[in-house]
Amino acid sequence: MVTLTRAYRFSAAHRLYIKNLSDEENERIFNSCSNVHGHGHDYSVQIKVSGEIDPETGMVVNLEELDSLSEKVLGGLDHKRLDIEVPYFIENQPTSENIAKYVWDRLKEGLGESLAYVRVSETKNSYFEYFEEASCPDEY
Ligand code: NI
Numbered sequence: 408m409v410t411l412t413r414a415y416r417f418s419a420a421h422r423l424y425i426k427n428l429s430d431e432e433n434e435r436i437f438n439s440c441s442n443v444h445g446h447g448h449d450y451s452v453q454i455k456v457s458g459e460i461d462p463e464t465g466m467v468v469n470l471e472e473l474d475s476l477s478e479k480v481l482g483g484l485d486h487k488r489l490d491i492e493v494p495y496f497i498e499n500q501p502t503s504e505n506i507a508k509y510v511w512d513r514l515k516e517g518l519g520e521s522l523a524y525v526r527v528s529e530t531k532n533s534y535f536e537y538f539e540e541a542s543c544p545d546e547y
Contacts, residue, residue, distance in 0.1 A: 409467040409493060410457040410523060415477055417485040420447040421501040425513060446487055448501075451534075453526040454520060468521060480513045503527040507537035 422445040424430075425438040432540055433441035442448070454477055456468045487493055499505045499510035507527040524538035 408457050409460055410455055411467050411473075412453050412455045413470070413473060415452045415454070415481055416503075417448060417452065417481045418447060418449050418485050419487050419489050419501075420445045421489040421496070423490075423500055423502060445490075448529045450484075450506065451528040452477075453534075454510075454514065455523040455526070456521045457523045458521045463542070468518075475516060475520070477516045479534045480510055485510075503529045503535045503539070507535050 421440070422442060423440040427457070428436070430441070431491040454473065456473065458467050459464075460467055461502060486504070489496040489506075491497070493501075495509055496505070507525045510527070511522070511525045512514075512542060514525065524536045526534050526536045528534040
């Protein structure tokens with residue numbers, strides 16, 4: 408098996424809050440991410456795929472196809488106010504956890520079993536990884 412990890416970036420704004428809680432209660436749960444006026448992040452996204460080397464191309468996955476699929480999905484989030492403009496995040500909190508799941512669900516259709524995980528970072532200090540148990544990377 409060979410793995411490939413490809414990095415992408417996008418920028419977006421959000422506000423994390425629960426509708427029927429007060430601003431104070433939301434601040435206790437979400438800290439500054441519940442700022443009423445929203446705020447932005449530069450998101451870093453890593454897509455990991457794995458598989459056998461294609462004997463004809465010598466590659467594990469076609470990079471152009473991976474890029475075009477990933478850029479299409481992430482382009483739908485870029486420079487958006489996620490909790491206002493993107494229907495999925497009107498229904499689901501626009502946390503990095505849910506962004507990782509959102510990207511996974513959309514890439515899975517095109518990449519199938521080769522998709523190993525989607526990693527999303529909002530800050531330099533942490534990242535979230537979304538994967539299915541069957542595609543759980545070796546280090547887990
Ligand atoms: Ni935030």
